[in-house]
Amino acid sequence: MATKIYPVIWLQGAGCTGCSVSVLNAVSPKIQNLLLDELVPGHQLNLMFHATIMAGQGEPVIEVLKDTEKNRKGGYILIVEGAIPTAEGGAYGSIGEKAGKHLTVQQSVEELGRNALLTVALGTCAAFGGIPAAKPNPTGCQSVKAVFDKKQIQTPVVNISGCPPHPDWLVGTISVILFSGAGALDLDELARPKLFYGQLIHENCPRRADFDKGKFAEKLGDPGCLYQLGCKGHYTNADCPLRQWNNGVSWCVKAGSPCLGCVEPEFPDGTSPMYEKITFEELTWSQK
Amino acid sequence: MVTKVKIDPITRIEGHLAIEAVIDDGVVKEAKSAGTLFRGFEIILQGRDPRDANRLTQRICGVCPTAHATASALCLDDAFGLTDKIPDNAKLIRALILGSNFLQSHVLHFYHLAALDYVDAVSVVGDVAPFVPRYQGDYRVTGQQNAELVNHYLMALDIRRKCQEMLAIFGGKMPHNVGTVPGGVTEKPTEDKITNFLWRLNEIRDFVDNVYIPDVIAVAKAYSDYFEIGKGCQRLLAYGGFDVPTGLLFKAGVVSPDLQLEPFTKENITEDVKHSWYADSSSGKNPAQGQTKPDLKKKEAYSFLKSPRYKGQVCELGPLARMVSNYVQGDAITKQLVDSVLGEFNAGVDALYSVLGRHAARAVEAKLVGDAMVDWLTSLKPDEPAIVESHIPDAGEGTGLTEAPRGAVGHWMTIKDKKIERYQVITPTAWNASPKDDKGQPGAVEQAIIGTKVKDKDNPFELVRIVRAFDPCLACSVHLLDAKANVLGVFRVV
Numbered sequence: 001m002a003t004k005i006y007p008v009i010w011l012q013g014a015g016c017t018g019c020s021v022s023v024l025n026a027v028s029p030k031i032q033n034l035l036l037d038e039l040v041p042g043h044q045l046n047l048m049f050h051a052t053i054m055a056g057q058g059e060p061v062i063e064v065l066k067d068t069e070k071n072r073k074g075g076y077i078l079i080v081e082g083a084i085p086t087a088e089g090g091a092y093g094s095i096g097e098k099a100g101k102h103l104t105v106q107q108s109v110e111e112l113g114r115n116a117l118l119t120v121a122l123g124t125c126a127a128f129g130g131i132p133a134a135k136p137n138p139t140g141c142q143s144v145k146a147v148f149d150k151k152q153i154q155t156p157v158v159n160i161s162g163c164p165p166h167p168d169w170l171v172g173t174i175s176v177i178l179f180s181g182a183g184a185l186d187l188d189e190l191a192r193p194k195l196f197y198g199q200l201i202h203e204n205c206p207r208r209a210d211f212d213k214g215k216f217a218e219k220l221g222d223p224g225c226l227y228q229l230g231c232k233g234h235y236t237n238a239d240c241p242l243r244q245w246n247n248g249v250s251w252c253v254k255a256g257s258p259c260l261g262c263v264e265p266e267f268p269d270g271t272s273p274m275y276e277k278i279t280f281e282e283l284t285w286s287q288k
Numbered sequence: 289m290v291t292k293v294k295i296d297p298i299t300r301i302e303g304h305l306a307i308e309a310v311i312d313d314g315v316v317k318e319a320k321s322a323g324t325l326f327r328g329f330e331i332i333l334q335g336r337d338p339r340d341a342n343r344l345t346q347r348i349c350g351v352c353p354t355a356h357a358t359a360s361a362l363c364l365d366d367a368f369g370l371t372d373k374i375p376d377n378a379k380l381i382r383a384l385i386l387g388s389n390f391l392q393s394h395v396l397h398f399y400h401l402a403a404l405d406y407v408d409a410v411s412v413v414g415d416v417a418p419f420v421p422r423y424q425g426d427y428r429v430t431g432q433q434n435a436e437l438v439n440h441y442l443m444a445l446d447i448r449r450k451c452q453e454m455l456a457i458f459g460g461k462m463p464h465n466v467g468t469v470p471g472g473v474t475e476k477p478t479e480d481k482i483t484n485f486l487w488r489l490n491e492i493r494d495f496v497d498n499v500y501i502p503d504v505i506a507v508a509k510a511y512s513d514y515f516e517i518g519k520g521c522q523r524l525l526a527y528g529g530f531d532v533p534t535g536l537l538f539k540a541g542v543v544s545p546d547l548q549l550e551p552f553t554k555e556n557i558t559e560d561v562k563h564s565w566y567a568d569s570s571s572g573k574n575p576a577q578g579q580t581k582p583d584l585k586k587k588e589a590y591s592f593l594k595s596p597r598y599k600g601q602v603c604e605l606g607p608l609a610r611m612v613s614n615y616v617q618g619d620a621i622t623k624q625l626v627d628s629v630l631g632e633f634n635a636g637v638d639a640l641y642s643v644l645g646r647h648a649a650r651a652v653e654a655k656l657v658g659d660a661m662v663d664w665l666t667s668l669k670p671d672e673p674a675i676v677e678s679h680i681p682d683a684g685e686g687t688g689l690t691e692a693p694r695g696a697v698g699h700w701m702t703i704k705d706k707k708i709e710r711y712q713v714i715t716p717t718a719w720n721a722s723p724k725d726d727k728g729q730p731g732a733v734e735q736a737i738i739g740t741k742v743k744d745k746d747n748p749f750e751l752v753r754i755v756r757a758f759d760p761c762l763a764c765s766v767h768l769l770d771a772k773a774n775v776l777g778v779f780r781v782v
Contacts, residue, residue: 014327017302018350018463024396025449025462032442036413048417051299055404055422057752058295064421085327092327094304097296131332131347138328164350164463220474221675245461246453255460255467256474260343268344273337 004043006178007068007076009112010050013105014093014132014141015082018164019123020052026167027247034171043178048076051095062096062103069115077174078116078155083125083132084109084147087140109144110151118182119144119157122170127159127192128265135269145191156182159191163262168243169196188237190265196243201233201259204241220275221256230275232261289313293745298755300401302351303762305721309751311742319730319737321721321755322591333711338364338680338703341711342469345699348713349761350463351396354389354455355692356699356713357468358382362531363688363699364470368678376533377674378472380664383530383537384485385459385468386690387661391492392451392462393693393759394607394654395500398647399444402756403437405749406507412438423747428510437506440499447495454488457481472675477668486665493658496651504651505632507644514643515635518754520736521545521602522641524609525719527552527698529691530660533667537660538691541613542598547637549616552598554689554698557714560595560725563588571726575700575712576687593718595725602725604732605695605716606758607650608640621659625652646757680706692716694759717761733758 012020024031029039038044047053049064056064068076082105085092090106097103113119121144124130133141145157160169173193176185186194202208210216211225220229227234236259240251252259261271271278289312296306310318329348333341342360346353361382365371408427409419412435429437452462458475459465467473475481508515528540540552559578561571567583583589597603614622615637629648630639639645681703688699695716702709722731730738733755742748 012304016347016350016353016463018347018353021350021452021463024445025452027449030449031445035418036416046417050418051297051304052302053400054299054418055409055420057297057299057423060421061297061299064417095297097294097306131329131344132327134332136331138331141327163347219675219677220469220471221476221673246456247449249453249456250460252460252466255456255458256476257460257466257469260466268340272340274340274343276337 001042003038005046006043007072008045008047008079009065009068009076010047010079010081011095011105011108011112012051013080013082013084013109013126014139015123015125017052017081019081020050022164023167023170025246026171029171040175040178045077045174058096059098062098065108065112066098069112073115075117078112078119079122080109080119080126080144081122083129083141083143085132085139086142086147092139106147109147110153113144113148113155114151114153116155118177119148119155120170120173121145121157121159123165124161124163124262124267127161128267130163131268157191158185158187158193161190161192161197161263162238163260163267165263166196166240166243166245169193172196196239197237197263199237199239201236201238201241201253204239205233205253206241207253226253226256226258228277229258230273230277231258232264232271232278233259236261236264238263291745293742293748293751295748295751298752300404300756301760301762302349303760305755305760305762307737307751307755309737309742309748311745314741314743316737316740316742316751319734320590320723321731321733322593322723330711330713333708336708338367338701338706338708339470341701341708345713346464351761352389352393352692352694353464354386354459354468355690355697357465358386358690359688359697359699361468361470361688362690363686363701364678365686366688367684367686367701367703368470368681369684370471370676370678373676375472375673375676377477377668377672379532380668381458381473381475381477381674382468383532383664384661385455385465385473386530387657387664388451388455388459389462390657390693391496391654392448392455394650395444395448395451395495397650397693397759398500398504399441400448401759402647403441403507405753405756406511407437407441408434409438409441423749423752425744425747426749429507433506437503440503443495443499447492450488451492454485454492457485469675471678472673474675476674477670479670482665482668482670486662489658489661489665493655496654496658500654501629501651504647505629508633508648511644512633514753515633515639515645516642517740517750518643518646518736518757519641520604521732523601523603524612525552525598525603525605525696526610526613527554527689527691527696529610529696530657531690532664537657538610539614539617539619541617542603543609543612543616547612547616549613554687556599557698558597558600559714560597562726563723564591564594565589566594575698575714576685578700578712591723593722595722595731596714596719597725600727602729602732602735603719605719606646607653608646609695610691611649611653612637612640622656625655643753643757650759682706694761695720715761720758721760721762733760
């Protein structure tokens with residue numbers, strides 16, 4: 001049976017490359033397998049464009065975008081990392097130049113998004129705006145979905161939020177698509193796969209027993225539940241306590257740090273101050 | 289014949305960069321480097337809880353977040369009056385967290401960002417993306433040696449991942465660790481974590497000693513003309529870094545082209561803006577008083593980076609600067625490591641001022657840091673504290689200076705009414721990739737490009753090899769605006 005190849009275009013907008021670095025931390029499969037092997041039997045990704053990894057540079061790599069859009073219409077996966085700067089006609093972010101003309105992030109996301117099979121908004125910036133869109137949002141940053149909606153782009157968007165997202169969340173989502181098709185993804189109301197974002201941090205937190213007993217840390221470094229120190233685990237939907245980070249070594253709360261709520265659309269404005277307790281009354285957003 | 293070569297995007301770096309070179313008769317006469325993404329972090333930080341700067345500034349860059357975490361923690365320690373109270377355990381764990389990311393970043397830089405300019409991956413893995421398209425021609429390593437280097441590219445992906453896993457023992461997670469905070473660190477050193485860390489570190493050090501350094505030497509032997517290419521400004525600057533109880537691993541200093549050392553004083557830093565899109569009235573200020581008033585109509589401007597200068601002079605930052613600074617200050621281990629690598633080529637210290645010199649300095653530095661980490665780890669005291677309590681003052685000022693993998697990084701802040709009033713960041717790439725200053729002196733990368741012979745303008749290997757040897761990080765360096773400056777016109781980079 002011939003291997004089915006899925007071309008992947010990975011665009012970086014207003015972000016920090018942290019999502020890419022996080023995906024490099026994938027363990028099983030490793031990044032080598034993602035790049036070179038059949039990810040699942042009979043199905044293989046082909047990373048056509050990724051500015052941090054690809055060998056080429058300059059105009060020839062911009063050609064790759066144009067070729068993929070034209071020749072693989074409806075057949076490629078677009079991954080967007082970073083928010084999309086939309087102020088001043090998108091002038092705050094450019095991904096390169098073609099025939100002496102800047103190609104803005106906004107223009108690229110719109111053009112490539114329109115003809116993609118599916119778009120993955122990877123990380124909180126792409127999914128919800130994130131830090132670049134935090135007040136006062138100096139560059140008019142928006143999420144992929146907001147940009148698509150404005151231009152009536154119908155391509156489905158899957159949000160894989162997190163600052164950064166766990167590598168398993170991307171690999172697992174792509175696995176569902178390759179095994180069972182995009183229609184098999186069970187998404188929450190924020191278009192995130194329930195497989196990874198279906199439970200509150202608080203439900204599975206190893207410090208949950210401390211919360212139940214009223215044993216709270218009063219300062220950083222103390223044992224006990226971190227609620228009084230600003231932990232947002234009560235409102236944050238992700239499987240960090242079960243999955244843990246960096247090959248299962250640790251995660252924020254295990255390391256004595258309150259959950260920052262980095263997978264939620266309200267990050268960072270609605271989750272700040274990060275080290276202050278936020279009561280339900282003070283929440284500008286409701287429990288999902 | 290005069291031709292203009294423009295490379296946009298420069299890939300295999302962090303962030304968005306464009307390079308333009310004017311080539312006359314095969315030699316670069318003019319060069320411009322400019323960032324092509326602007327986010328406005330300093331505006332976003334204003335009015336927030338000062339402690340949040342420690343979490344938010346890491347998100348300036350996902351490749352070197354720990355350097356921003358360290359600089360902002362030092363800045364907050366200073367503003368909170370804690371600098372003299374930080375426990376030894378905290379200093380050591382902060383250094384171990386930062387050191388883990390130095391190892392990650394240096395391995396990533398050589399193998400995954402730079403090596404594809406020298407190693408022929410296509411002959412091993414085939415004509416597949418992301419290894420094509422690429423420049424055609426000058427791939428000199430062949431046969432078994434080339435196959436080994438490609439194999440090491442893949443092996444290095446595991447090693448850099450393991451650096452991040454090691455970091456997470458004390459940092460909680462990567463990218464964007466949570467362990468480094470004002471007052472110290474959130475994790476306690478326990479014997480099991482120390483042993484776990486040590487054996488991960490040993491595997492990485494083994495790779496540095498037996499794979500990374502030999503590979504840099506092997507590539508250098510095949511491309512030895514690159515000891516003559518990309519000399520640069522030859523004035524080096526280090527703020528100093530890895531502030532452990534036994535002193536700084538990287539010594540602060542300014543080194544002149546004739547290897548004379550001058551002590552570093554932060555008040556001598558100024559930022560020019562004549563060729564940046566900022567009002568000329570804001571030029572020449574120290575970052576503690578820095579202003580950032582955009583002016584997009586300036587005819588001479590071509591970059592969003594300002595031009596940081598030391599006593600008005602262009603400086604290069606990074607591993608080269610740190611290794612030479614340590615060398616001229618008589619650091620015995622640095623001298624032995626640098627001399628042993630240079631001995632492979634019968635070369636003196638001045639050979640470091642080159643494309644290959646920068647790669648060699650980075651590899652040597654990885655060994656210096658990795659080996660020092662063993663001492664730091666075994667100096668931890670499991671029963672003693674790793675954090676002191678911190679309180680936000682009503683008002684205050686702070687400075688945090690340290691070293692990132694790419695060079696010195698500084699954070700400056702003022703607090704008013706317990707909130708961030710002003711936050712300024714100067715990153716190493718802002719120095720290295722800066723545009724011309726008020727006196728017309730080109731930035732460090734620009735100087736390294738100017739005068740270079742370009743053999744094939746359709747495949748200008750020389751230019752991308754020079755730029756990548758500096759390990760630019762553009763997400764870090766595109767300069768940021770103040771609160772009133774939130775209206776910008778349409779810009780055009782270069």
